[in-house]
Amino acid sequence: MPAIRTSVKTSRTPYSAPQQKRLTRDSFLVEDLSDSTSCSDFDESYVQRALLLPSGKSSSGRRQPSTSAHPSKSRVASTKCTADPITIKGITFHPTVVFDTFWRWAFERKAIDDRRRSGMDAPWSEDPIFQRYAFCNTFRVLDKLSQYIIREVIEKGSQEPNEVVFRVILFNSFTKIDTWELLDNELGPLTWPRYNRAEYQKVLTRAKRAGTTLYTGAFQKPSPKFEFKDAHINHLCLLEVLMESDLPSRLMNAKYLAEVYEYLLSFPSMGEFSTYQLLLNLMYTNVLNFSNMDFVIAGPGATSGLTKMFGAKKMKAAKHAVPGIEEDLIRWFAENQNAQFERLGLKFSGLGPDRLPMDLADIEHAMCEVDKYSRQAHPQFKGKSIHIRAIFHPSPGIYPPTPVLPKAWKHPDRKILRIWPGPRPTKDPRYVVSRIKAHRDGARGREYKVSWSGYTDADDTWEPEQGLLQDAPGAVNEYLASL
Template sequence: MIYKQQQRTSFQEADSKYPSYLKSFDLSPVYKTYWKFACERQSIYFNRLNKKERPWTEDSVLSVHKFTNTYRAADRVSQYLIKNVIYRDDLPNSAEEIFFRIMLFKLFNKIETWELLEQSFGLISYKNYSFDAYDEVLKKAMERKARIYSAAYIIPPARAFGFDKKHQNHLQLLQKMMSDNLVGKLAKTNKMKQAFELIKGYPTMGDFLAYQFVTDINYSELTDFSEMEFVVPGPGARDGLRKCFKDKKNFNEQELIQLMANHQEEEFSRLGLSFKSLWGRPLQLIDCQNLFCEVDKYSRVAHPDVMGISGRTRIKQKYNYTGELEQPWFPPKWNINEKIAQSLTLHPYK
């Protein structure tokens, strides 16, 4: 196991040479684990892409339990959204149609549900959309005991629309967004927070969910926000923040996440860690937010004496091998896809 149980000593006692931006904090051992976890999880990702034989890590926690990737956009569902939902040459690519596809996919956030709808209706299009037809397909799937929603995060039922079934309310929510021309309003915003506020104004769209959705929309060409301008911590990230920072001083949670993103290169270097970025793209605020959530889970085993807000003490999901990773592909505006193709062809990840 890489991350051995540490003695009960303060971060400052264990690391006498810490930089000025950390001096005011009382940090737990989980803070250092945050950076080690980011490196090791990214190393596993590249080992899989390189088709290296297992084990991909010597870390017993990462070997046994399921964790998301260091970069959110590299996760399986995000990759599917980018490659199979947003950027499709065989589908209508007006702003309205792209927005419809993104929100239809994300309201369920489950690949199997999207593929079920494609199998039922052919090419997904708002122009040919019918509430009754989509409702019928999803009801029949539920009658077969199929799960139509992802367990990644809970999307509450939009009861404001008055239907009995959760999926019916979400289809109505989607229709409401379309009839309001939400995509047109989003296109006029120049700040991610403004777009976030627009999405948050709809039923069930709380802070965390609205932030996740605006991030997914921003993978497309509909908006072009920097992922470094705005962040919203979810419940898991708040747990991770509590475990890393015993005392936040006068910093709020968003500022702490910004601190991590701003000083990532310095911290990897200071701690003697070799971090492989996403082909030159550093960790963004959304990635640092996600890492706090994953480190919260990881530390339940690695640092059981450090408690968060929720008090959870075990990791529920075990890792199950799902096959080799496909070549990743990211939003073209990030300008890294050519680097990926070259690295795979010429010298994979050396």
């Protein structure tokens, strides 16, 4: 198996003491803490295929849920913004009309989900944009893909950390339900001890040659540059690398969620967006028990949404003056959501029986969707894209009246806020071991001659056994087995 060698780096030291305190997500519905995806235009697996409703009654005469405003009064788009300026870290932002649209969009998209789950007939909103185009849910956990990951990938099968992490990484490698079910039907049960690259490769290659699309259409998944031509084989290699790095133990022993993100980001082909999506999926498990208010990364869609809310020049200057200001804005949105809904006269229903507010990932997720919504509602605010590709098509079958929420969310550690006080995480690449060619006895013990993926024989190096056993045990074992 390929293996990873960590690059030589000095560990980051936080520049201030850890910020830890007890909290509940409900506290953000009450307190005003103002000083404090990732979605696709076209991927069906990331979009709840909801239709929208035109009046107080469905065609069957059933009333709407009491948590949702009358559809005729819940149009999302407005013509002016009524919000006051926002000041964060000395920078004052003057909201545009898209700022108010964000809150109205979040309210109406959740109301649509509520109405649909109550059993009402379509359509579920009078908003013509919602009627024509498909959007992700206000809460990421309610999206079809998240519901599937929780129900079928995480909470089915062994709950041993190694097994849970293996299943999440395998699913995340392709982020497509059909690919997971193909592997499960052909090779299941899918477990780390039974994993065999050759068998997985055979199944996936046969499906690809038959014209099956193995990957999500939601976002690009560039493969790491291992020694294979096919992306799916290289992604299997990356899966092996992550598992051999003892990832489950690193997750469970991490002190900050930002450290986990930075560690995952260091692996080949892991970009900021793909790393954050993997992190969020792992957050549905019991091996990564952190608060959903600890950490966020603004993806391209959220960045575009913020630009429309506060202006391109303002956001460019703010990002230059305060690195990470986009994440600060996302946190402000999360911590002030109750006041914003109240300002606009919206009774937000929240998530689940506890009526949980949006967390950081939900805000980031929704900003991406509002960016898309604004292409139709507010075309005067320009972005890289001007069209919404995801046309709404209702999915067949019965819409579950109650969504599944991760069992891991009940863990007490989820109520402890642990915000990383250091700088914004950055990528520090790791080097991939292609193979071990020889060994020798050095002054400090056994050493191995390592060939690095992507480099020539002239770049081979002698590495101490102790480091390789920690970072690349599979490569060492394969070499020793070949002697």
